[in-house]
Amino acid sequence: MALAHPKEVTDxxxxxxxxxxxxxxxxxxxxxxxxxxxxHLGECQDFHLDNLAWAIQNDLSxxxxxxxxxxxxxxxxxxxxxxxxxxxxxGMYPILFFAVEHNSPELVRLLCRAGADPSKPAGLLxxxxxxxYCIITADYxxxxxxxxxxxxxxxxxxxxxxxxxxxxxxLQTPTRVGPELQEGQTATxxxxxxxxxxxxxxxxNLLQRYHFKxxxxxxxxTLRRKQVAAAFDMTPLFEIPFQIIGQRLAARTVQEWLTSxxxxxIEKPLVLLFTGPSGHGKTELAKRMGELLSxxxxxxxxxxxxxxxxxxGPQAPxxxxxxxxxxxxxxxxxxxxxxxxxxxEFEKTTKDVHKSLLLLFDEGFYKDHREEGKLLDCTKxxxxxxxxxGEKMIQKYWDEHLANKPEYAQLQIPxxxxxxxxxxxxxxTLGAPLTGRLSAIIPxxxxxxxxxxxxxxxxxxxxxxxxxxxxxxxxxxxxxHLYLNYVDDGQIASFLAAKYxxxxxxxxxxxxxxxxxxxxxxxxxxxxxEEEIVDEMNDKPWDSYDVRVEDLKRGLKEITVKANGSRVVxxxxx
Numbered sequence: 001m002a003l004a005h006p007k008e009v010t011d012x013x014x015x016x017x018x019x020x021x022x023x024x025x026x027x028x029x030x031x032x033x034x035x036x037x038x039x040h041l042g043e044c045q046d047f048h049l050d051n052l053a054w055a056i057q058n059d060l061s062x063x064x065x066x067x068x069x070x071x072x073x074x075x076x077x078x079x080x081x082x083x084x085x086x087x088x089x090x091g092m093y094p095i096l097f098f099a100v101e102h103n104s105p106e107l108v109r110l111l112c113r114a115g116a117d118p119s120k121p122a123g124l125l126x127x128x129x130x131x132x133y134c135i136i137t138a139d140y141x142x143x144x145x146x147x148x149x150x151x152x153x154x155x156x157x158x159x160x161x162x163x164x165x166x167x168x169x170x171l172q173t174p175t176r177v178g179p180e181l182q183e184g185q186t187a188t189x190x191x192x193x194x195x196x197x198x199x200x201x202x203x204x205n206l207l208q209r210y211h212f213k214x215x216x217x218x219x220x221x222t223l224r225r226k227q228v229a230a231a232f233d234m235t236p237l238f239e240i241p242f243q244i245i246g247q248r249l250a251a252r253t254v255q256e257w258l259t260s261x262x263x264x265x266i267e268k269p270l271v272l273l274f275t276g277p278s279g280h281g282k283t284e285l286a287k288r289m290g291e292l293l294s295x296x297x298x299x300x301x302x303x304x305x306x307x308x309x310x311x312x313g314p315q316a317p318x319x320x321x322x323x324x325x326x327x328x329x330x331x332x333x334x335x336x337x338x339x340x341x342x343x344x345e346f347e348k349t350t351k352d353v354h355k356s357l358l359l360l361f362d363e364g365f366y367k368d369h370r371e372e373g374k375l376l377d378c379t380k381x382x383x384x385x386x387x388x389x390g391e392k393m394i395q396k397y398w399d400e401h402l403a404n405k406p407e408y409a410q411l412q413i414p415x416x417x418x419x420x421x422x423x424x425x426x427x428x429t430l431g432a433p434l435t436g437r438l439s440a441i442i443p444x445x446x447x448x449x450x451x452x453x454x455x456x457x458x459x460x461x462x463x464x465x466x467x468x469x470x471x472x473x474x475x476x477x478x479x480x481h482l483y484l485n486y487v488d489d490g491q492i493a494s495f496l497a498a499k500y501x502x503x504x505x506x507x508x509x510x511x512x513x514x515x516x517x518x519x520x521x522x523x524x525x526x527x528x529x530e531e532e533i534v535d536e537m538n539d540k541p542w543d544s545y546d547v548r549v550e551d552l553k554r555g556l557k558e559i560t561v562k563a564n565g566s567r568v569v570x571x572x573x574x
Contacts, residue, residue: 015125015133016101017053017057017093017097017098017101018089018092019057020050020053020054020057020089020090020098021050021054021089022037022038022041022048022050022051022054023041023045023048023050023051023088033058033059033060034060035060035061035063035064038051038055038060038064038065038068039064039067039068041068042067042068042071047071047072047076047077047080048088049080049081049084049088049090049091049095050088050089050090050091051068052065052068052069052090052095052098053088053089053090053095053098054090055068056098056099056102056104056107057098057101057102059102062104062106062107062110065107065110066110069110069114074114074115077114077115078114078115079115081095081111081114081115081116081117082115082116082117082120092124093122093124094116094117094120094121094122094130095111095116096108096111096112096116096117096118096120096130096152097122097130097133099111099148100130100133100134100137100145100148100152101133101137103137103141103143103145103148104148105147105148105150105151108148108151108152108155109151109155109235109236112151112152112155112156113155113230113235118130118131118152118155118156118157119156119157119158119161121161121191125191126190126191126193127190127191128191128196129157129161129162129191130152130157131149131152131153131157131158131159131161131162132161132162132191132192132196132200134148134149134152135149135200135203135204135208136196136199136200136203138203139199139202139203140569141569142468142483142542142567142569143468144205144461144464144465144468145208146205146207146208146211146461149208149211150211150239150242150243151239153211153212153215153242154238154239154241154242155238156221157215159212159213159215159216160216161189162189162192162200162212163188163189163192163197166200166201166204166209166212167204167208167209167212167213168213168216170206170209170210170212170213170450170454170490171206171450171453171490171493171494172490173201173488173489173490173491174200174201174204174209175201176194176197176198176201205457205461205486205489206453206454206457206489206490206493207454207457207458207461210245210454211242213407214241214242214248214407215241215242217248217407217408218241221238228259228262228263229259232259232262232263233293234258234259234262234293236292236293236294237255237258237259237289237292237293239292240254240255240285240288240289240292243284243285243288243292244281244284244285244288245281245447245451245454245455245458245507246280246281246445246447246448246451246454246455247280247281247285247444247445248410249410249413249415249443249445250274250276250281250285250442250443250444250445251285253415253440253442254272254285254289254442257270257272257439257440258270258289258382261439267364267379268362268363268364268379269360269361269364269378269379269380269381269382269383270381270382270383270439271361271383271385271437271438271439272382272383272384272385272438272439272440272441272442273346273384273385273386273387273426273438273440273441273442274286274384274385274386274387274442274444275386275387275388275389275390275391275394275422275426275441275442275443275444276388276390276391276394276443276444276445276446277388277391277394277395277444277446277503277504277506278388278391278504278505278506278508279505279506279507279508279509280444280445280446280447280506280507281444281507282386282444283299283342283344283386286299286340286342286384286386287342289340289382290340293338295338295339295340295382296330296334296339296340297339297340297341297342298326298327298330298339298340298341298342299342299344300326300327300341300342300343300344301344301345302343302344302345302346302348302349302353303344303345303348305348305349305350305353306349306350306352306353307350307352307353308352308353308355308356309325310325310353311325311327311349311353311356312324312325312327312328312356312369313325313328313369313370314369315369315372322370323370324368324369324370325369327341328368328369328370329370331366331368331376331378331381332368332370332374332376334381335376335377335378336377336380337380338380338381338382339380339381339382340381340382340384341381341382341383341384342384342386343383343384343385343386344386345386345387345388346385346386346387346430347387347388347389347429347430351431354430354431354433354434355433357434357437358433358434358437360378361383361434361437361438362437363379364377364378364379364380364381365377365378365379366378385438387426389425389426389429390422390425390426390441390443393418393421393422393425394418394422394443394444394445394446395446397417397418397421397443398445398446401413402445403448407448415443418443419440419441419443422441422443423435423438423441426438426441446503447501447506447507449494449497449498452497452498452501452510453490453493453494453496453497454493455497455507455510456493456494456496456497456501456510456513456514457489457490457492457493458507459507459510459511459514459515460486460489460492460493460514460518463484463514463515463518463519463522464484464486467479467480467481467482467483467484467522468480468481468482468483468542469481470535470538471533471534471535471537471538472535473533473534473535478533479522479523479526481537481538481540481542481543482522482526482542482543482544482545483542483543483544483545483566483567484518484522484545484547485544485545485546485547485564486547486548487546487547487548488548488549491548491549492547492548492549492559495549495557495559496510496513496514496517496559497510497513499513500512500513500517501513517559518547518559518561521559521560521561522545522547522561524561525545525561525562525563526545528563529543529563540566541566541567541568541569542566542567542568542569543563543566544563544564544565544566544567545561545562545563545564546561546562546564547559547560547561548560
């Protein structure tokens with residue numbers, strides 16, 4: 001029986017892209033790494049892929065690179081990014097490889113929107129896909145490439161460019177040796193040598209594997225869907241499924257409503273009600289939506305909102321009207337513009353507050369309380385009301401229709417019945433007038449056991465990234481320049497989730513578990529060193545710590561954190 005990967009032939013790792021210099025056709029052209037140099041190159045010569053790759057490698061600004069691409073016809077740029085017409089060093093590799101080596105999700109989005117193909121492999125590297133390159137670069141620069149990987153998947157990279165056994169059962173750490181091929185079968189991923197696969201197994205983290213699985217379950221985007229998204233600057237919304245854990249139905253519904261609202265030019269506010277158990281992604285989805293669309297967001301805690309003045313402030317000429325309120329002033333500052341307002345724990349507000357929102361939700365106009373008579377245009381405002389009110393109803397629906405279904409089947413379950421029941425419930429809580437002005441009620445479902453583990457890993461990842469930052473003694477940032485090695489991240493996350501998850505607290509209970517079981521133990525091991533912490537340590541190898549689940553006596557297990565030497569970052573152009 002043959003193995004699913006060929007016998008290892010040659011070492012290609014660590015692989016660094018060649019250093020690229022700008023194409024200088026005139027004496028006035030400069031290779032100084034600054035935005036003005038690229039602007040000048042764009043003015044005095046035709047498009048050249050080497051200029052673009054040089055700008056990426058030298059960390060020129062996104063806005064400058066965007067300006068460079070916009071100097072030429074969009075169809076021309078699409079052609080050049082996929083099949084360069086001029087000979088170039090950069091043209092030997094797909095341009096997205098340069099964005100990936102720079103670990104920049106922003107560049108990935110920009111280049112894909114301009115026409116770069118996220119599924120185009122590197123021919124010089126046995127057709128290595130950009131997804132694989134994104135993962136393996138983390139092995140020698142000790143970075144976290146998850147956000148860049150998510151951007152690639154959101155922009156259309158095919159998760160099946162990597163062997164499915166590496167990510168389908170995402171809670172399991174992938175194995176160095178792939179599954180055996182049946183007689184007559186040939187390897188479908190010839191680039192995946194033993195060397196490359198071993199590196200993938202070391203660096204392909206749990207959240208990345210989860211995103212691969214979720215990407216494989218999403219329906220492909222039609223050309224028309226991409227066109228509409230681009231026309232209304234909503235292409236970044238394709239990343240929503242990769243920004244939150246679980247809640248795929250909620251994420252899809254939000255995308256659909258935002259797209260429909262824009263497509264039909266509805267000149268009134270979009271009002272969405274997020275309902276479900278605490279700590280299950282309502283705030284996170286609102287926040288990520290605002291960030292992806294580059295929209296300002298205001299969060300209002302409604303637990304103390306009892307009367308209209310608590311929300312909007314007093315009207316002129318009553319005392320204090322000049323100060324307004326955070327909400328009043330936010331509406332005034334963004335009159336006529338798109339913005340997101342998140343009203344958290346909205347069920348705790350009163351009928352007086354509900355009544356004050358009716359006209360604003362219905363027509364989208366509001367009078368600034370600081371300036372009597374000044375009418376504000378709020379028709380483009382996106383209102384999100386968050387509530388835990390429907391938690392029991394959602395849990396019941398989950399238990400009866402979704403809990404025992406595989407992930408792909410959950411996406412096919414209709415939510416109309418649940419949404420109708422929730423609407424009836426909110427008519428009692430919020431009143432029919434306000435409920436009738438809601439564009440949609442979006443239920444947030446409980447986490448599955450696997451999603452609890454992934455949510456746990458998300459906090460593990462945050463600790464990983466926080467401790468990777470540079471030491472700054474004067475600013476008291478001391479537990480830095482560290483490398484946390486999660487030995488079997490799926491096992492660690494599953495263990496913590498099973499032991500510490502609380503349905504009432506949701507993700508907050510998992511955050512606490514990571515802080516106490518990993519963060520606290522790391523602190524104790526870190527402080528056992530005698531060496532004084534100084535800024536100069538940033539120039540030395542990273543202190544490495546292994547985190548794992550260890551078996552104790554009598555079948556008990558616990559998380560351990562132990563120092564394990566150091567790790568060295570390998571840099572380009574050595």
